[in-house]
Amino acid sequence: METPTCRCLSEYTVAVEIWPVSVFLAAVFLGSYVQGITGFALGVVVMAIVAAARVYDVTVMAAVISFLAFVNVGIALYGRIKDVDWGLWLSLSVGQIMLIGVGVWLLDLLSSNAVNVLYLILGAFIVAGSASMVLRPKTRSKRSPVWTSVAAGAGGGLIGGMFAASGPVIGWFAYRQPLPVATVRATLLAGYLVTTSTRSLLVGFGGGLSEIVWQLTALGLPVVALGTWLARRHTASIEEGNVRRTAFATLMLLGIGIIASAVFTLTQTWRV
Numbered sequence: 001m002e003t004p005t006c007r008c009l010s011e012y013t014v015a016v017e018i019w020p021v022s023v024f025l026a027a028v029f030l031g032s033y034v035q036g037i038t039g040f041a042l043g044v045v046v047m048a049i050v051a052a053a054r055v056y057d058v059t060v061m062a063a064v065i066s067f068l069a070f071v072n073v074g075i076a077l078y079g080r081i082k083d084v085d086w087g088l089w090l091s092l093s094v095g096q097i098m099l100i101g102v103g104v105w106l107l108d109l110l111s112s113n114a115v116n117v118l119y120l121i122l123g124a125f126i127v128a129g130s131a132s133m134v135l136r137p138k139t140r141s142k143r144s145p146v147w148t149s150v151a152a153g154a155g156g157g158l159i160g161g162m163f164a165a166s167g168p169v170i171g172w173f174a175y176r177q178p179l180p181v182a183t184v185r186a187t188l189l190a191g192y193l194v195t196t197s198t199r200s201l202l203v204g205f206g207g208g209l210s211e212i213v214w215q216l217t218a219l220g221l222p223v224v225a226l227g228t229w230l231a232r233r234h235t236a237s238i239e240e241g242n243v244r245r246t247a248f249a250t251l252m253l254l255g256i257g258i259i260a261s262a263v264f265t266l267t268q269t270w271r272v
Contacts, residue, residue, distance in 0.1 A: 103161020
């Protein structure tokens with residue numbers, strides 16, 4: 001005979017599981033849609049929302065984002081691979097590969113020994129990343145030297161290794177180049193594939209692909225496909241600036257909230 005206690009416990013457990021999954025799926029949809037419009041932002045949007053709600057570990061979410069990116073980039077680039085600037089892509093990719101491993105190592109180190117410091121860094125990155133989404137830099141009159149592309153890629157690789165969100169770093173650099181928006185978008189998407197595939201290999205060989213990573217990836221795949229598909233349909237008709245400004249305001253608030261929470265927790269720890 002089933003006891004009331006068991007039924008209540010079961011209902012409580014289901015409720016607890018529904019909330020984090022709902023937050024995660026909403027973040028994936030928004031992130032994939034914004035990335036489909038701008039060429040970057042999947043990682044930073046998902047990280048910002050999930051970290052603000054503190055529903056999943058940062059290391060888990062970084063691994064999941066890396067896998068979801070394959071679907072996002074595949075759909076977004078379908079029929080548009082011709083728009084990629086392969087010279088810029090190559091120099092950015094070389095830089096990214098140089099420091100992705102360092103970023104993965106830093107994430108493991110901080111998540112194990114200084115989780116609130118990790119959230120502080122993440123919050124600061126989200127605030128800076130959100131600014132890069134709306135404050136589009138002035139376009140240069142000529143292409144930047146190759147070494148600067150490699151340096152920008154290295155910075156993106158470091159952040160991409162930590163948070164699977166290299167876009168704001170290399171996005172800021174790419175949008176400064178005298179290139180059509182379609183070319184910048186396609187190049188960023190192709191570059192993001194380098195970050196996430198390299199990161200997935202490193203984490204996989206390091207034994208960091210837990211069961212929860214595979215479960216969340218399976219749940220997120222149809223959602224990221226839907227968000228990216230809708231973005232493809234709206235790319236020509238929607239005003240990109242409006243998407244950028246909306247994403248900026250949302251991410252800025254989330255980033256400030258994450259920083260405030262981390263600072264509060266750190267101050268409480270120091271007092272003890």
